[in-house]
Amino acid sequence: MELFDLSDKVAVITGSTKGIGRAIAEQMALHGARVVVSSRKAEACAAVSAEINQRVGAERAIAIPANISRKEDLEHLVVRSREAFGRIDILVCNAASNPYYGSMLGIGDEQFDKILDNNIKSNHWLCSMVIPEMRERRDGVIIIVSSIGGILGHTTLGAYGLSKAADLALARNIAAEFGPDNIRANAIAPGLIKTDFARALWDNPEYLEKATERSPLRRIGTPEEIAGAAVFLASPAGAFMTGQTLVIDGGRVTAN
Numbered sequence: 001m002e003l004f005d006l007s008d009k010v011a012v013i014t015g016s017t018k019g020i021g022r023a024i025a026e027q028m029a030l031h032g033a034r035v036v037v038s039s040r041k042a043e044a045c046a047a048v049s050a051e052i053n054q055r056v057g058a059e060r061a062i063a064i065p066a067n068i069s070r071k072e073d074l075e076h077l078v079v080r081s082r083e084a085f086g087r088i089d090i091l092v093c094n095a096a097s098n099p100y101y102g103s104m105l106g107i108g109d110e111q112f113d114k115i116l117d118n119n120i121k122s123n124h125w126l127c128s129m130v131i132p133e134m135r136e137r138r139d140g141v142i143i144i145v146s147s148i149g150g151i152l153g154h155t156t157l158g159a160y161g162l163s164k165a166a167d168l169a170l171a172r173n174i175a176a177e178f179g180p181d182n183i184r185a186n187a188i189a190p191g192l193i194k195t196d197f198a199r200a201l202w203d204n205p206e207y208l209e210k211a212t213e214r215s216p217l218r219r220i221g222t223p224e225e226i227a228g229a230a231v232f233l234a235s236p237a238g239a240f241m242t243g244q245t246l247v248i249d250g251g252r253v254t255a256n
Helices: 018-028 043-058 071-085 109-137 158-181 206-212 224-235
Strands: 011-013 034-038 062-063 092-095 140-146 183-190 245-248
Touching: 011 071, 018 034, 018 092, 018 224, 034 043, 034 071, 043 062, 043 109, 043 183, 062 183, 092 224, 092 245, 109 140, 109 158, 109 183, 140 158, 140 224, 158 183, 183 224, 224 245
Parallel strands: 011 034, 011 092, 034 062, 092 140, 140 183, 183 245
Antiparallel strands: none
């Protein structure tokens, strides 16, 4: 058995047209999986899936757009994925929102609700949609992309951190309840990664300097460095790991 082989596996990855999600889709396809590229914009999904197929030299990626805030969109994503590939072996809940940056005292109710709905409720919905078939097969992997914001306190990302802490609990709860059905669930908690999603942080010279000086590796991460962990968790290499949070942050948490 090749430890990192994902041949014959089907992976659905939300928020996978850029950043961490795209890197996960690319690396899982390169390791043999068939992948479903999904985000809100159909054109972006089609373009990324075509680029992945060109890169791997095979038709391993398809595009199925979905807005994570709409339950019917997620139901359509699951149904279409099964129609295309027959099943869903791996679910990566990566898409998230953060419409507010600042003191907890200034966040509006609508912004707060959007963060919790998109970062927690949508993941709960999607996991609930795929777990029954995984239980029936007695095989499945769920990966939730959280953040070190769910572990550390933060002065300007409070609600986002709350939502990401809940995601860590969601992975643990799924692991505890459905482990006897051979379903594994883990979370990844990235530190500061150079993505468009985190641009407000790393594109700020003052913030970037503070963030890197407190990190033992003295730099921020790349999406590919998170994708490698996702491949590990989804593959035979991670077969005995469940209910855990894999922190990938250049040592930032340990040096806090």
